[in-house]
Amino acid sequence: MGQKEFILQGFTGRTHKDAIHDLFAVANIEKVLLSVAFVSESGVQQIEGLLTKHGAALSVFAGIRNDITSYQGLSRLSRIDGSTLYAVDTGSRNVVFHPKMYLVRGTTESRLIVGSANLTLGGLNNNVEAGLLVILDMSDDGDKDLVDQIEAEFAKLPEAYPSHVLLMDSVAKLDALLATGRVTDEMALPPPKPNTSGGASGADAVPRIALIPPTMRRSLKPALPAPAAPALPVPTQIPAPAPKSIGVSLELMWESKALTERDLNIPKGMTTNKTGSVNLDKGLLPEQTDHRHYFRHNVFNALTWSHRSPTVDETYAMFQFVLKGVSYGDFNLAVRHSTSTTSTSYLQNNAMTRLSWGPVVAYVADPSLIGRTLALYRDKADPTKFVLEID
Template sequence: MRNFILQAVSEEDHLTPAQDVLRLPDLEVAIISTAFMTAAGLSLLEDSLSRIAPRTRIFVGIRNGVTTVQSIQKALDIGCETYMIDTGTRQRIFHPKLYYARSSVQANLLLGSANLTMGGLRTNIEASVLQEMDPKVDGAFIDELENKLAAMIVDYPENVIRALDAAQLADLQRAGRLIDEQKKRLPEFVGSSSDRALDNVPTMDLHTAPVRVSRPAAPPVIQTVEVIRERAEQVWESNGLTRRHLNIPTGANTNPTGSMLLGVGGWQGIDQRHYFRDNVFEALVWTADPLPARSHLERAEAKICLIIKGVNYGEHWLQLSHNTRTDTVAYVQRNSMTSLHWGDSRGLVAHEDLLGRVMKLYRETEVPSRFTLEID
């Protein structure tokens, strides 16, 4: 049996066939090879792997800016024998993606483009072939697959590193070879532009949706190991953007406000009344409004780089305001008290092709008054 899987543009995804591979009855050996791995992606297969962990090997690339400390720690917690492949350069990375299992009477191989990440298993457009094999017929191929992967451990002892414990992983993070899943990198952009009107491509209407998983915990603190911070950290994420957020009028008589309230969005567990003023934008210079009637409003200005659909539209000075009053109905009801004002940048965001997309805000660690705002 052989099936071709084209994720997202059809009803198929890679999660179900990957789970099916790992649920092979009387399984003797399981192997996962992936270029990139995140704890969010690994959690999708956690139930399947927990039953077969002592018979499972994971090969995963590191030094690639994607694979995280939390994902390797989760693999260890599940009990899988895990090897990290570090080629020693970003010019040639470990890139094969496969999910494989064998019993005495059957072997299953899912081979294609799907990494062990949320995007790889669920939301990206990915393609793979699912092949069912008979060890009696396909024994030579099966042996070749298993032996070539196993040979890397012997042939490249300095580059194929067995994951051992949290202290080792902390050292790898400190060396910059693993990243912290809580500290997201600044978004990479595909190009730069100054004309937003040239890009009105809508979101591709795909058949899959992301699965909500909890944000992973920070890596354990290992005594005497100083972990280097990422260049930037993600400090907020919205839910799907609405017309109100983007200042797109709903009708001819609707006046856009020019601003959006910064609320909880997809960043659960924050107190939206204080989080933005006292945490995210704490490093800015805040001043009270000069008008006595509005002196309860504090105002600040932030330099923010706008990246929209992967295109860099440069840095813009955006205004923020915060209502300091604690005796209002809005405050008692725990509503947001901080607004972001689009100003001259409104023309970049007030476009219908951004409706339903997600906004992410990043703060630079070395200069906490500088930010990157991504919409995609």
């Protein structure tokens, strides 16, 4: 057996995305075989160019019914011209199709990765993953037999398990997977799944692990406005609404860039003040999205707003707060929006909408959170409820 390389993504600079690119360095590619448990659209995007060049040789086996593989990810794979895509459905959430393998076969050399990396952004770059890359000499009987065996084992699965290994050769079949809940919809995200519930204190001394490869972010699509909000009322004090449980399907509305001391209400200099709020700025929104209007008219438009001052509107909403996988409950927080379109802040494209931390400041005023990101989700069933997650 030829050259071997151990990949420990995260703790070294080598990622599985890099290693997969190296697979395609073989000459005269005859077969590309992928087997993964989980697929996301952002994962496919990382190696889509390579797969597209060899679509006629590409076969993919991807697990479904696992709450991770998405309709968008499978759809992106299915659109690669000439490719063959199988969705593997075990018929049980307790039995997961879990093999992770990437094989590129050439006439004289083949390259293989076996390990933990799925076809997701985390698997290819952001997570801590391990894998073994092996270069196989096709003139060596042992190496060739191994490649032949791998291909043969996967080739017989569709016939051996016709009810479970499903050829995805039409949009209708993919739509059926979505309609029956066997794949996820990336446009209808589930709420963050807290590991547990936290107490009154947000104390958690464990910092985010510092990995070597830079974290990559999925692309964020701006959300459409919720159903129209009531007309702006005469100025009045809005009573705090009673807490209600967050629904089970959320939209990711916004994600911040790396959080700063000011964002977290812990300014480090004597000349900076504790604002008690976080600016809802451009963050990771697409370039064409105008953040100055987005939050007032697309994110929080289903809320009832009042005039706090001639140039500032105010509303309140319930936000579930999740910190590092732990839920600390629901909080009634204020959102304020500056309406002036002639102010210096507006003309300089600064944030016009701010979220008051209120009692949540006890959890976020923590230097260990600097550099993490804040995600804002909206309940699809009730667009007056939200989730804030720092991770």
